[in-house]
Amino acid sequence: MLRVCLKGANSAARKCLCGNGVPLHPLQQCRSYTSGGSGSSAGKIVAASVLTMGGGVGGTILYANWDPKFRANVEKSIPYSDQVFGLALGPAAPPPVINKPRKVEPVQISSMSEVWKDSKQPKAKEVQRKAEQPDAEGPPAPAPQETLEGEACVFVAMILSAEQNVLSVFCIPLAAAKCTECEHEPAVKERPEGEVAARLAEQDKAEQDLLTSLSSNLEDALGSTAKVTLQAIGAQEAALQAIAQHTRQLREAMEAEAPPDKKSTQWRVLEDALSERSRSVDEAGAAVLKAKAELDKLRGVIDGAKHLKIAAARPSILAAEENLHSMVVDLDSVVTRVQTAQSEAKIVSQYSELVNEAKAQFQKELNSITPEIQANWKGLTGKLTQDDLNSLIAHAHRRIDQLNRELAEQRVREQIHIDSALEQQKLEDKKALEVAISTALEHNREQMRLEQEKKVEETREVMEAEMRTQLRRQAAAHTDHLRDVLKVQEQELRSEAEEILNSSLMEKETEYRRLTQDQLDSFTLDMNAAYARLKGMEEAIDSHVIAEEEARKAHQLWLSVEALNYTLKTAALNDPTEPLEGAVQAIKESCAEDEFAQALATALPSESLSRGVYSEASLRARFYTIRQLARRVALIDETRNSLYQYFLSYLQAMLLFEKAQEAPPAKLSAEDLDTFKLLSYAAYSLEHGDLELAAKLVNQLKGESRRVAQDWLKEARLTLETKQVVSLLSAYANAVGLGTTMAP
Amino acid sequence: MANEHGQKWDRCLADSAVKIATGLGVGIVFSVLFFKRRTWPVAFGSGVGLGMGYSNCQQDFRSPYQLHGHRVKEQ
Numbered sequence: 001m002l003r004v005c006l007k008g009a010n011s012a013a014r015k016c017l018c019g020n021g022v023p024l025h026p027l028q029q030c031r032s033y034t035s036g037g038s039g040s041s042a043g044k045i046v047a048a049s050v051l052t053m054g055g056g057v058g059g060t061i062l063y064a065n066w067d068p069k070f071r072a073n074v075e076k077s078i079p080y081s082d083q084v085f086g087l088a089l090g091p092a093a094p095p096p097v098i099n100k101p102r103k104v105e106p107v108q109i110s111s112m113s114e115v116w117k118d119s120k121q122p123k124a125k126e127v128q129r130k131a132e133q134p135d136a137e138g139p140p141a142p143a144p145q146e147t148l149e150g151e152a153c154v155f156v157a158m159i160l161s162a163e164q165n166v167l168s169v170f171c172i173p174l175a176a177a178k179c180t181e182c183e184h185e186p187a188v189k190e191r192p193e194g195e196v197a198a199r200l201a202e203q204d205k206a207e208q209d210l211l212t213s214l215s216s217n218l219e220d221a222l223g224s225t226a227k228v229t230l231q232a233i234g235a236q237e238a239a240l241q242a243i244a245q246h247t248r249q250l251r252e253a254m255e256a257e258a259p260p261d262k263k264s265t266q267w268r269v270l271e272d273a274l275s276e277r278s279r280s281v282d283e284a285g286a287a288v289l290k291a292k293a294e295l296d297k298l299r300g301v302i303d304g305a306k307h308l309k310i311a312a313a314r315p316s317i318l319a320a321e322e323n324l325h326s327m328v329v330d331l332d333s334v335v336t337r338v339q340t341a342q343s344e345a346k347i348v349s350q351y352s353e354l355v356n357e358a359k360a361q362f363q364k365e366l367n368s369i370t371p372e373i374q375a376n377w378k379g380l381t382g383k384l385t386q387d388d389l390n391s392l393i394a395h396a397h398r399r400i401d402q403l404n405r406e407l408a409e410q411r412v413r414e415q416i417h418i419d420s421a422l423e424q425q426k427l428e429d430k431k432a433l434e435v436a437i438s439t440a441l442e443h444n445r446e447q448m449r450l451e452q453e454k455k456v457e458e459t460r461e462v463m464e465a466e467m468r469t470q471l472r473r474q475a476a477a478h479t480d481h482l483r484d485v486l487k488v489q490e491q492e493l494r495s496e497a498e499e500i501l502n503s504s505l506m507e508k509e510t511e512y513r514r515l516t517q518d519q520l521d522s523f524t525l526d527m528n529a530a531y532a533r534l535k536g537m538e539e540a541i542d543s544h545v546i547a548e549e550e551a552r553k554a555h556q557l558w559l560s561v562e563a564l565n566y567t568l569k570t571a572a573l574n575d576p577t578e579p580l581e582g583a584v585q586a587i588k589e590s591c592a593e594d595e596f597a598q599a600l601a602t603a604l605p606s607e608s609l610s611r612g613v614y615s616e617a618s619l620r621a622r623f624y625t626i627r628q629l630a631r632r633v634a635l636i637d638e639t640r641n642s643l644y645q646y647f648l649s650y651l652q653a654m655l656l657f658e659k660a661q662e663a664p665p666a667k668l669s670a671e672d673l674d675t676f677k678l679l680s681y682a683a684y685s686l687e688h689g690d691l692e693l694a695a696k697l698v699n700q701l702k703g704e705s706r707r708v709a710q711d712w713l714k715e716a717r718l719t720l721e722t723k724q725v726v727s728l729l730s731a732y733a734n735a736v737g738l739g740t741t742m743a744p
Numbered sequence: 745m746a747n748e749h750g751q752k753w754d755r756c757l758a759d760s761a762v763k764i765a766t767g768l769g770v771g772i773v774f775s776v777l778f779f780k781r782r783t784w785p786v787a788f789g790s791g792v793g794l795g796m797g798y799s800n801c802q803q804d805f806r807s808p809y810q811l812h813g814h815r816v817k818e819q
Contacts, residue, residue, distance in 0.1 A: 629749055638809045643802045707808060708749055 061088045068092060214305050218320045221301045225294040229327040232284070232291035236334040239277070239284035243341040246273040247348045277345070284338060291331055298324050318453050325446045332439055365399070551740035556590040557597060558733035564726055568613075576612035580722070584609060587729065594736075600729050608722040614715050620686050623694070626712045627679045630705040631656075634675040637703025661687055664697060675705050692720055752804055760797025767793020 064071035064085055071092060075082040085092070250273075253266045302324065305317050564583040584601050591597040607613075614622075635649035656676060664681035665672065672678070678697050685693040695716040698709050771789020779785045 633749065636805075641802075641806045641809050643798060643805065646805060 061085065065089050210308065214308060215316050217301055218305060218316055221298045222320050222323055225291075225298040225327065226323065228287075228294040229291045229331060232287035233330055233334050235280070235284040235287035236331075236338050239280040240334075240338050240341050242273070242277040242280040243338070243345050246270070246277040247341070247345045249273050250345075250348050250352050253352070281338070281342070288331065288335060291327075295324060295328060295331075315457060318450070318457055321453065322450055325443075325450055328446070329443055332443070336436075336439075365395075547740065550736075553591060553594070554733065554736040554740045557587070557594070558730075558737050560587040560590045561726070561730045561733045565730060568615075568722070568726060575618075576614050579608075579610055579612045580604065581609040596732060597729065600725055600732070604725050605718055605721050608718055613719045613722045616689070616691055616719065619691065619712070619716055619719060622712055622715075623683065623686055626698075626709050627683065629708045630675060630679055630701060633704035633708060636705075641704070664693065668700070673700055673702075675701060691716060695720060756797075756801035756804055759800050760794065763797040763800070764790050764793035767791070767796070 060074065061084075064074060065088075071085060071089075075085065075092075082092075249266075249270050253270050298320070302317055302320050305320075560583065563586060564580060567578050567580055567583045570578050584604060587597065588601050591601075631653040632650055633646070635645055635652060658676040659680045661684035662677065662680040663684050672681075678700055682694040682697040685691075685697065695713060698713055698716070701709055767789040768786060769789070771786035771792075774789065775781055775783065775785035
């Protein structure tokens with residue numbers, strides 16, 4: 001952005017230069033600047049858009065940070081925005097979980113556990129309440145403890161089973177169930193079933209007794225209190241009536257203009273009424289006090305009953321409390337009514353007093369002026385003189401003036417008095433209001449408490465019922481469990497017994513088998529021995545037969561080999577032998593099973609079989625001609641084979657003289673490989689009967705000499721082979737014959 | 745095999761003789777007919793005959809050592 005601005009500034013700065021300058025360089029620069037200018041505007045647009053987007057995103061993130069609902073909306077509407085938010089702000093806070101129901105439970109459980117805890121303090125809480133048990137049977141301290149705990153067990157079992165505790169806090173104060181595994185404390189030992197049931201029944205009975213006594217107590221108290229309260233209320237009513245009457249009469253007396261004697265009777269009646277009223281008020285007060293005392297007593301009894309904490313008594317306690325409360329309310333209302341009436345009466349009496357005072361004053365005045373005039377002055381019109389009348393009138397006028405003045409004064413003071421009276425009244429009203437409010441509050445509070453107690457009672461009943469069902473269920477489960485356990489045990493025992501039976505059976509069987517096996521073995525041994533001997537004898541005989549057979553065969557072989565040998569000797573001087581085929585056939589027939597002989601028989605060269613072989617003598621004779629020829633062509637080989645060479649080689653043969661026979665050395669050296677030498681060695685070895693060596697030596701010839709000697713060599717080879725095979729065969733036949741003769 | 749040598753010589757000599765004679769004869773004929781009875785065709789003819797016989801003889805004696813090569817054409 002800055003660069004773009006700078007570029008823009010530069011372009012602006014240099015435009016004038018560009019405009020003025022003509023040379024190429026600035027123009028080029030201009031060109032770049034103009035392009036930069038256009039680029040700067042594009043850059044500006046790009047930068048502006050980037051900024052806007054960044055601002056939008058940043059603003060969204062900030063607002064999402066502040067308002068989680070907005071964040072949730074954005075996350076819902078825009079995909080992948082939750083990841084962006086997660087990166088920027090961290091994970092969204094989870095919505096607040098409603099925890100109210102969970103809070104209620106712990107309270108209840110805590111109350112239960114408090115009950116449990118209370119019961120768990122065995123030493124401290126000596127069960128004075130249970131001391132009322134009539135027949136304790138001398139139970140040891142754990143027993144009442146256990147009864148209490150037995151009660152508490154009910155609650156705890158519910159809790160603990162609800163919490164899936166393995167501990168089987170399993171005491172059911174129901175008569176049907178057995179409580180064999182009640183172990184809240186390690187000190188408590190397991191009691192036998194009957195005792196526990198008896199104890200539980202006892203406990204139940206004791207509870208029932210207590211309950212009845214308690215209820216009777218309550219009823220008595222209630223009754224008496226009601227009576228007294230009613231009395232009090234009646235007294236109050238009477239007082240009220242009396243007050244009202246008195247007030248009414250007073251008012252009448254004040255306002256009525258009755259003749260004097262009636263007035264006196266009226267006044268007397270009034271006095272009676274007054275006395276009556278005071279009396280009734282006193283009576284009412286006393287009755288109220290008595291009623292209050294009774295109510296307190298009742299309250300005390302109720303508290304005591306509450307402390308006993310018997311579940312079944314609760315409803316009656318609640319009812320009693322309600323009654324108490326209603327009585328208190330009635331009493332209070334009546335008392336307030338009486339009080340209002342009394343205040344009214346006070347007003348009226350004050351008024352009457354005032355009136356009386358005024359009248360007395362007037363009478364006094366009148367008497368002072370006209371002392372002889374009696375009270376009843378209406379009948380005095382004849383007796384009065386003119387002066388008296390004038391004075392009376394003057395007095396009346398004066399009185400009127402005075403009264404007028406007083407009236408005026410009074411009017412003036414009236415306002416002030418009214419104000420002060422109002423003030424006083426306000427204060428008194430406030431006080432009365434406060435009192436009334438407090439009493440009303442008290443009543444309300446009491447009402448609410450009573451309602452709460454009632455509700456608590458209801459829920460307690462419901463829970464009792466539930467607990468009962470659960471416990472029933474638990475009892476059923478217990479019986480099932482016991483049944484299963486018994487079944488399993490039965491299975492185990494049965495399998496054990498079976499195992500033992502099987503093992504003993506197996507032992508006996510193995511014993512029996514072993515014995516039979518031993519018998520069998522010994523018998524088999526004898527049999528085997530006899531059989532082996534028999535077999536040995538048979539084999540000996542067979543081997544004899546075989547041996548004889550072998551001997552015969554060997555003999556035959558030997559005969560046939562001899563025949564072959566003989567055929568070999570039939571060679572004439574220059575002719576080969578007879579064909580060996582017949583003899584070989586004979587051999588083959590005679591030793592049909594003998595592989596070695598067969599192999600040897602087949603190893604004979606086919607030409608010896610078909611044509612026969614030459615004897616050594618003939619070969620020896622032939623050798624000399626071969627020798628001659630070989631000498632003649634000694635120089636001819638692959639490279640030298642022109643006629644001229646032939647001529648030379650003939651010349652050499654004519655001119656070269658070697659020994660006719662020369663003993664071949666043990667090892668042939670290189671110079672011994674000369675043709676002439678080889679031929680003389682071969683001749684020597686032939687003369688000494690070593691055809692093999694002669695053949696070997698002849699084999700060393702090279703070139704044309706070798707070629708001319710090839711025939712002879714082949715024949716020598718054949719003869720040698722045949723001789724070898726025949727000698728092998730005869731040796732073999734001899735050996736076999738020897739072998740067979742040696743055998744038996 | 746031993747006889748082969750001898751047989752070869754027999755053949756060779758016979759063949760040479762025939763060839764020389766034939767050459768001689770042809771030489772004589774030519775000499776008489778075409779070359780006015782000069783000697784050189786006779787000598788020439790017999791020389792040819794001899795040469796031919798000699799060559800044949802040599803070929804015969806060489807025959808075992810003759811290697812016949814075959815040119816294998818590249819595919």
